[in-house]
Amino acid sequence: MSTCNLNVNGSAVSAEIQPRTHLADFLREKLNLTGTHLGCEHGVCGACTLLVDGVPTRSCITFALACQQAEVTTIEGLDDDEITRELRAAFTREHGLQCGYCTPGMVVSARDVVLRMQDPSERDIRVAMSGNLCRCTGYVGIVRAIQGVIADRRGRGIAAIPNGNRTRLGPSGSGNATAVTAAAARPKTTAAPTAIKAEAPAAAATSLRDTSWKPQTTFTQSFTVGHPVDDVWNFFSDIGAVAACLPGASLAGEPVDGHVDGQIKIKVGPISAEFQGIADVTRDDATRTGTIVGAGKDKRSNSSTRGLIGYAVKPGDVENQTRVDLSIGFTLSGALAQFSRSGLIQDVAGRIIAVFVQNLETRLSHRSGGGEGEPAMVREFDAGALMRSLALDYMRRALRWLLRQS
Template sequence: MSMIHLTINGKPVDAACEPRTHLADFLRETNNLTGTHLGCEHGVCGACTILVDGVPTRSCITFAAACEGASVTTVEGLDDDDITSELRTAFSREHGLQCGYCTPGMLVSARDVVLRMDAPSEHDIRVAMSGNLCRCTGYVGIVRAIQGVIADRRARGIAAVAGGGRTRLGPAGSGNASTAKEAAGASKAAAVAAVKPAGQPRTAARKDDNWKPQTTFEQSFTVAHPTDVVWDFFGRVDEVAACLPGASLNGAPEGGPGGDEHVEGQIKVKVGPISAEFHGAADITRDEATRTGVIDGTGKDKRSNSATRGQIRYAVKEAETPGETRVDVAIGFTLSGVLAQFSRSGLVQDVANRLIGVFVQNLEARLAHQAGGGDADSAPVAAEFNAGSLMSSVIVGQVKQFFARLFRRG
């Protein structure tokens, strides 16, 4: 906890506040100003929009501590504001609200539109208001109310103010404060419960023939080793896992080599600031005749409360160049929970592509090491997948292919 100082609706306020407290919670919980509404709490719905240093700001994704010294105006502080008074009358006249949940945010954003935009078309207004969601009345009345107030004010000779009158550079609310020495959040739980994977009961990867993945994609790579060697290598689950950055197994696989196998383990993935550790199980079946395999897996990340279920199909065959092996991989997966809420399938695919790139590097290194007579355990591999520190061999390969094709085009 540390003390923060703000000017709220014209009054100076000093109060204790955790660094993680966003402005909306600080206003509602600490200052009883419940006119600021929280809808989505991740910056999408616009219900929490307030004025910070005179310009609209999402208070749910703006931390109070980051606004130290700023001037904050909530809907309660707009009682005597000219534009807002006119907007209230117009919203009432045009039926611009029903349940009222979005209204405080609507008024703040509408005030900004009236203040800044000189003669916006209906389309301009709709675009400018598109960050504020209404789920009951609809936008017709709201847009009409704004159009009415703008027409009226311009008729009275009141011009728009470019930029809403802001002259300072940088994020709204910043630049008012002096330095803050590092301030700690409230006392943290020191002990983190130890996870004991070994003691957990065996879980099946639940076969379900009706399951369809949300996202599927295919990837191929070529390894400079004979097909027999690569096929055998894919049969040794522990070694395959060792090539997959961030993956580790809990104990030896169950079931015989070559037959159906069951493994449990985890994989750590770090993408930008996000890190996840999926614990789960996988069932592996291999078909010697066609040299294809299927891995069915499920996993859970406790930290983000997310779950994934996926299927990887692979086929090992001889490549165009004799002595080399082509591996075709088809990946299908479904992600649920918080990570899915954030994730866009494309990002997952980029990460998966880069992960496969590193997997191939590790696989090559291991096969070369073993071909040279080294034992399996001493082969060098990347410890954890960190997308930032690795260049994708996949992309390099694609660029090469492109130049090859250009050349042929002559």
Template sequence: MNMLSINVNGKSVSADIQPRTHLADFLREKLNLTGTHLGCEHGVCGACTLLVDGVPTRSCITFAVACQQAEVTTIEGLDEDEITRELRAAFTREHGLQCGYCTPGMIVSARDVVLRMDAPTEHDIRIAMSGNLCRCTGYVGIVRAIQQVVRERRARGIAAIPNGNRTRLGPSGSGHAAAVAATAVAPAKLVDAPQVGNAQAAPVAAASLKDTNWKPQTSFTESFTVAHPVGLVWDFFANIGGVASCLPGASLAGEPVDGHVNGQIKIKVGPISAEFQGVADVTRDDATRSGTIVGAGKDKRSNSSTRGLIGYSVKQGEAPDQTKVDLTIGFTLTGALAQFSRSGLIQDVAGRIIAVFVQNLEAKLSHRAEGGTGDEPAIVKEFDAGALMRTMALDYVKRAFGWLFRRK
């Protein structure tokens, strides 16, 4: 692993990454900057184009570690850029986009043309933009949009910058080669990972979970009630292993250490079987009977990653022997399984998973009330989301037929 320190869209970012990680993958999977699109992944189509130290760069073939200490600007970082705003409006007027997949890279490259070419002809623009491919438009609207922005800016007295703010020769980010070399020379500090049985568990990367800038893609709330006193429920929630065992497919790789824990969760969606392995930070507040679980994990088979936060509070229910638990859930899912992350679908799935969790929780609390430890096996150990999807599809068909017959 290499420590990468770069500036992305005006914010300093540091992370441990594999040396082979490409800049586009780092931005999309670690920072959730999905405006940078991946097309050919060979540096040919231009969909992944962004700015490194102000220079258009193919991020799909640029190693992230080669950009150590560089200034990286993605399409998200150009929201308030004057040239980009004018190009967006011109692309709209001239019908310079259709499906939009190539558009982020097109805009970045077009911005460079507007910035450095004084009065380009149609031929000049086509040559300059030849590294950005579009399967939809035929390029006529794109060329007209760029010509229009160049013409309007020159008419306002805004001159071109011949070198486009390029201050050095060599590949993008090469001006920081000294910083990269210095980093490479420093010996890596080895840390012994904790032992779990005969296997070695991955070290807990707690620092990576404390990113205050992270915002989940999807957030929602859920509540449920169990027929047990508040004190019993709150005490049980202190048993992280017991709580994890209530969640189908979840298990811990060892005992929690200072609120940090390694674990995994298995999910099956039809023929797709994923096993997310990761870490979590767990905090509790006895005064308010509330807590948080912040976790991150990755499934090696599908190369999907997830990060999430669960906030919970335990309250007195309507009856003396009832407890209400309120949940706030936020998460981000990237990779091949991101197709299942639509908020409506996930909320329905989460509601059903929570129903299974409550069933297991009720059973364990009943065992504890009868003198058990609460570590007894869960009633439902596995969860097949594929079967759940089929049930949801059947419910949808029933609702559709109900609506149709009501109209008649």
């Protein structure tokens, strides 16, 4: 993790992030500035355009750490900007927006055109705006809106600023880099390369105890089961039984001193992954709390994950009822990392926990009833039902939002 220091919309901000974190993700996930939209995530569509040191920048392909100490202005920071206010009115007047998804990036780029082009032709405007794509309007209203603002400002005697006050060369934000001494710039001497060996499970387990690691995404959840707190706490000491309640999870062998090797399979619609990994489990009988620290890798997508689950077992609100509080943090990298920012992973985790609780109730009831053999439990997801449930949830949220706006 590295410390990222920026000045965003006039306020100094600082946060611990991974070096691979893009500026758009930093703004949306750390600062909740969701006016910066993510579209193609390849720097093509322009929906993520914002200003870095006054220069329009594709934030989806710009590393946040590459902009250390830079002045970042998002669409939220342009609320009181004179040119932006005129563009908003012109876009409304000329029907320059429909669904609105491209509009934040479109307005930022249009503002730059108004600021630096004195008397552009329609073709000049279209070329200047060609890095911002719109699937709705056909661009006619957008071009007219920009033409109208330019004509109005020039008519009021407000001239364009040559090059938009751009005085720096190089990537956006690079003008804030500190000087590097010759000694620091000199390449370090390295030893001859050695063959890379697979990390032994024991060594990997030791690396899990690295206290400097911080999860990228965290959330909390609680559930209750209708069984005494002592029965639930004792059940959690049986790692194999707990794993059996988790859909898609299986152990590669018997746990040794709180260390276990295993795998978990996840399949939701077109998303399929099988993470092979390790975990360390610790428990505190005095406080009835525990932690599970794990790491795994999916060979098919070359994606890796690392997670930390903390749990606390407490008496419930009624007799013979137990409440379990969970704190879940994880980091996902590789091809599947794109799904972690959308909230899909959290939805999937919530539904995994729901199935886990159902299986836990079944197993505890089976034990308390003196049953023999394995009880019938849910071993995997109904992926189709999960996707339908997610779609219905999002539709309900959208409907509630629309009702609040009316």
